[in-house]
Amino acid sequence: MGTSAFDAVIPVICVTLAGLVVLLAESFRKKQERMPLGGLALIGLIGAVIACVLLWDRNATSFGMVTADNYALFVNLIILTVGILTVVFSQHTVERDGLPAGEYYALLLFAIVGMMLMVQATDLLLVFLALETMSIAVYVLTGIRFNDARGTEAAFKYFLLGAFASAFLLYGIAFLFGVTGTTSLDGIGTVVAAQSMSGNPMILAAIALLIVGFGFKVGVVPFHQWSPDAYEGAPALVTGFMSTGVKAAAMAAFARIFLSSLEPMITDWAPVLWGVAAITMILGTVVGVAQTNLKRMLAYSSIAHAGYLLVGIVAGNEVGKAAILFYLAAYALTNVAGFAIIGLLGTKAAPNDDLRDYAGLWHTHPALAGLMTIVLLSLGGFPPTAGFIAKWYIFSAAVGSGYYWLAIIGFLSSVVSVFFYLRIVVMMFMTERDARPVPLPVAASAMAGLAVTVAAILYLGILPSRVIDLAAASISTVF
Amino acid sequence: MIPLSYYLVLSGALFAIGTAGVFLRRNIITLLLSVEIMLNAVNLTFVAFGRQQGVVDGQIITFFVMTVAAAEAAVGLGLVIALFRGRESLNPEAFTALKW
Numbered sequence: 001m002g003t004s005a006f007d008a009v010i011p012v013i014c015v016t017l018a019g020l021v022v023l024l025a026e027s028f029r030k031k032q033e034r035m036p037l038g039g040l041a042l043i044g045l046i047g048a049v050i051a052c053v054l055l056w057d058r059n060a061t062s063f064g065m066v067t068a069d070n071y072a073l074f075v076n077l078i079i080l081t082v083g084i085l086t087v088v089f090s091q092h093t094v095e096r097d098g099l100p101a102g103e104y105y106a107l108l109l110f111a112i113v114g115m116m117l118m119v120q121a122t123d124l125l126l127v128f129l130a131l132e133t134m135s136i137a138v139y140v141l142t143g144i145r146f147n148d149a150r151g152t153e154a155a156f157k158y159f160l161l162g163a164f165a166s167a168f169l170l171y172g173i174a175f176l177f178g179v180t181g182t183t184s185l186d187g188i189g190t191v192v193a194a195q196s197m198s199g200n201p202m203i204l205a206a207i208a209l210l211i212v213g214f215g216f217k218v219g220v221v222p223f224h225q226w227s228p229d230a231y232e233g234a235p236a237l238v239t240g241f242m243s244t245g246v247k248a249a250a251m252a253a254f255a256r257i258f259l260s261s262l263e264p265m266i267t268d269w270a271p272v273l274w275g276v277a278a279i280t281m282i283l284g285t286v287v288g289v290a291q292t293n294l295k296r297m298l299a300y301s302s303i304a305h306a307g308y309l310l311v312g313i314v315a316g317n318e319v320g321k322a323a324i325l326f327y328l329a330a331y332a333l334t335n336v337a338g339f340a341i342i343g344l345l346g347t348k349a350a351p352n353d354d355l356r357d358y359a360g361l362w363h364t365h366p367a368l369a370g371l372m373t374i375v376l377l378s379l380g381g382f383p384p385t386a387g388f389i390a391k392w393y394i395f396s397a398a399v400g401s402g403y404y405w406l407a408i409i410g411f412l413s414s415v416v417s418v419f420f421y422l423r424i425v426v427m428m429f430m431t432e433r434d435a436r437p438v439p440l441p442v443a444a445s446a447m448a449g450l451a452v453t454v455a456a457i458l459y460l461g462i463l464p465s466r467v468i469d470l471a472a473a474s475i476s477t478v479f
Numbered sequence: 480m481i482p483l484s485y486y487l488v489l490s491g492a493l494f495a496i497g498t499a500g501v502f503l504r505r506n507i508i509t510l511l512l513s514v515e516i517m518l519n520a521v522n523l524t525f526v527a528f529g530r531q532q533g534v535v536d537g538q539i540i541t542f543f544v545m546t547v548a549a550a551e552a553a554v555g556l557g558l559v560i561a562l563f564r565g566r567e568s569l570n571p572e573a574f575t576a577l578k579w
Contacts, residue, residue, distance in 0.1 A: 125540055132547045136554050143558060152561040153574045159558055160510055163551050164501055167517035170544065171494060174521050177537065178528035 007060035008068035011048040011076060012116050015083075018044020019109035026102020038091045041105045045084045045112070052076050059477070065123035065184065070474030072120040074325055075252040078332050079119070079245050083112045085449055086241045089340040092443035093237055097348045099144055107144070108241065111137035115249035119256075124173045124183040127253050128166070131217065134249060135162050138242050142234040145348065154233020161216060161226040169213025175206035189261040197265060207262065207269050211276070217250035220306045221280040231299035236346060236353065239295060240339025243302045244332040251309050255324055259316060260478070266316060273314045278409050280307030285413040289420045295353045297420060298338060301379055304417060305331050311406055312394050318472070320397035325471035327394055330386035330460055334378045337453040341372050344442050358424055359431040364439040367447065369428045371454050378457050380421035381414045386460035393468070486527035493520035506569050507562070511555045518548045 006013070022040050029035050052073045060068040086108060094101050114134025121127045139162060143155025177183050179202050180191040197203045215223040231239045258269065284304030291297040309331075312324040345361075345368065346352035362369040378385035391414060398407040460467060493516055500513030522541045529537020559569075566573050 125543060129543060129547065132550070136550055139554055139558070143561065146561050149565045152558060152565065156507070156555075156558045156562055156574070159551075159555055160501070160507075160514070163514045163555065164498075164517070166547075167494075167497070167514060167521060170518065170521045171524065174524040174528065177525065177540075178531075181532045181534065183536065183540070 005062055007055065007058070008062035008066045008120065010055070011051040011068075011080075012066075012113055012120070014047040014051055015044050015080075015109050015113050015116065018047070019106050019113065022102060022109065023106045026106070029102070035101075037101050037105045038087050038094070041087050041109055042084060044109060045080055045087065048116075049077065049080050049084075052080065061122075065126045066117070066120045067122050068120060069478050071252075071256070071325075071478040074471060074474045075119045075248060075328065076116045078248050078329050079112060079115045082241060082245045082248070082332050082336055083108065085336050085340070085453060086237055088449040089240075089336075089343065089446050090237050092446055093235075093343055097145070097235070099235070104141070104144060107137045107141050111141065111241075112245065115245050118249045119252045121253065122185045124176065124185065124188075124257075127257070128170055128173060131169070131250070131253075132166060134246060135166065135217075138238075138246060141238045142230055142242070144238065145235060148233075148348070150233040151235070152233075154230045157233075158226050158230035165213050165216030165223065168209050168216070172206045172209030172213055175202050175209065179203050179206065185257065185261045189263070192262060193264045203265070204268065207265065208272075210257065211269070211272060214250055214254040215276065218247055218254065218306045218309070219303050220276050220310060221283045221303065224280070224284075224303045227303060228296045228299040231302070232293060232295045232353075236295065236339045236343030236351075239299075240336045240343065243299070243339065244335045247302065247306060247309075248328045248332055251306075251324065251328060255313055255321070256478075258313060259321065263316075270314050270316070273310055274403065274406060277307050277310035277314055278406060280304065280310065281410055281413040285417045288417065291420075292355050293353055294342060294355055294358065294424070295339075297355070298335070298342075298379075301417065301420075302331075302335060304413060305335075305379075307413075308391060308394050308410060311398050311403070311410055314406065315394075315397040315401040315403060317397055317401050318476070319393065319400050321475045322468060322472035323390070323393035323397045325475060326460075326464070326468055327390040329467065329471075330378070330390040330457070333453055333457050333460070334375055334385075334387060337371065337450055337457070338375045338379065340446065340450060340453075341368055341375065344368070344446055345440060347440070355424065355427065359427045361428040363432070365442070368442065368450075371450050372428065373425050374454050374457060376421040376425055378461070380418040382418070384458065384461045386457045386464070389461055389464045389468075483527055483531045486523060490520045490523040490527070493517075493523065505571065507559055507571055508569060510571065511552065511559070514555075515548060515552065518544060 018041055022037050025035055055068045056073055094104055111134050114130045117130035118127055121130055139155055139159040142158050143152045145151040176188055180188045182188060219227040281304050284300050284307055288297050288300030291300060309324060309327055312320040342353055378387035381387045381391040395407045395410055497513045497517030501510055504510055522544055525537040525540045
């Protein structure tokens with residue numbers, strides 16, 4: 001088969017078509033008629049997974065600004081897995097909570113399109129457009145319960161700060177364009193490497209603005225204020241989707257730009273990111289301990305996780321780059337499963353997302369309590385779960401590059417974070433509730449999906465070498 | 480010919496005005512307008528750099544940015560309507576269901 005101009009975008013086309021079909025199917029649907037819209041979404045996502053696997057090792061490029069190198073495909077597979085799991089978990093909840101199914105699945109798919117393109121983009125203009133495609137869809141998903149005051153408020157806050165941040169990102173791109181005369185990552189990399197730019201105020205401003213823009217999207221301190229609100233106000237399954245998919249896509253694009261094009265400037269930006277990573281890990285953990293709402297607590301936990309990911313970028317060595325990919329995979333699986341459990345246990349009327357609502361979960365839903373325990377242990381970084389191996393690699397990358405303090409801060413903050421994860425586990429198993437609520441029925445498909453996800457978390461924790469080798473191999477060809 | 484620095488100073492000032500607006504104004508529609516001012520400041524920067532380098536890229540990018548800004552404004556105004564229905568207010572301080 002000859003390589004055609006469209007090869008690199010085939011996975012994206014699969015998901016886009018599925019999104020359009022879902023929209024059309026919804027608009028032709030008669031009232032009260034049931035349609036398997038989630039199934040349509042799954043077909044598109046699985047098609048994209050197959051396309052990604054077939055494109056592996058081919059290094060296809062399209063239009064001079066989309067690449068399907070192994071790095072992009074690895075992250076795309078993570079994003080597609082997150083999408084598939086979210087659709088599987090949503091099937092039952094969308095119907096139960098009366099969410100508009102057509103819009104829900106279509107927006108989910110369009111957000112995934114944006115994420116995939118953002119990872120594949122090799123031109124800053126396309127990075128921006130993909131980021132907006134993703135963000136606008138996710139803003140609406142956050143507020144999809146439009147009669148709910150908390151949902152719309154969360155969506156508006158997320159929207160306002162998100163739009164504000166993309167203006168910063170775009171201003172950074174404009175300065176890079178002004179200095180180098182191009183928006184292509186390769187072109188920028190060539191110019192930056194050829195000339196000594198260390199003292200150039202314009203490029204330093206560009207780097208600062210890019211850090212602000214991406215910092216907002218990834219949710220690092222001091223640009224994290226939106227994330228606890230958005231995570232709490234959105235439906236739990238959407239929170240699970242955006243806390244993993246958006247973060248994975250933004251982090252992957254961030255790493256691509258900073259570790260390839262701006263790599264020659266590493267002595268300028270590494271100290272800044274060092275500080276940001278350290279504050280993010282500390283603040284995410286310390287404020288997380290004080291939370292009483294489980295969704296807010298996991299929001300702060302995901303802020304701390306963004307800090308650990310930044311450690312991988314600061315380290316910037318081979319181990320660090322592979323560790324970022326492994327960490328994204330481990331974190332995505334864990335967080336999607338965690339928020340799915342919250343979503344399955346809470347309804348629109350009774351969100352059940354307070355820590356107290358989890359007291360005695362073992363007596364009402366023993367299986368979910370067991371799965372939640374493994375998820376929380378993985379978030380805390382206990383062996384033998386994926387979270388432990390991921391943190392281990394990140395910290396050994398930091399030590400390998402001589403960032404001992406960063407590794408120590410990371411280690412200490414993850415020890416502190418264990419406290420708040422274990423507190424939930426203790427509540428689930430050891431405490432009794434006076435008035436035991438009637439247990440909500442949980443769909444079998446969602447339980448099966450959760451079981452598979454948790455099995456994958458344990459697999460990555462016990463036999464990580466295959467995935468780590470894959471991550472290392474996929475990144476070595478790129479930068 | 481007007482030198483590049485004039486454009487950059489103007490767009491920097493516009494960007495700063497937009498940023499200040501997001502933090503200082505007390506009306507959510509004005510907040511949206513402030514974000515638009517920021518995006519247009521960036522557009523001016525792109526066009527100025529494009530002209531200085533003698534390429535059309537800067538102006539092409541501006542079209543993409545305008546499209547994105549329109550899509551963003553549509554979603555933003557939709558959210559404002561949803562918010563206004565619930566509270567009958569446009570003051571951001573009225574929206575405190577979630578801790579800021």
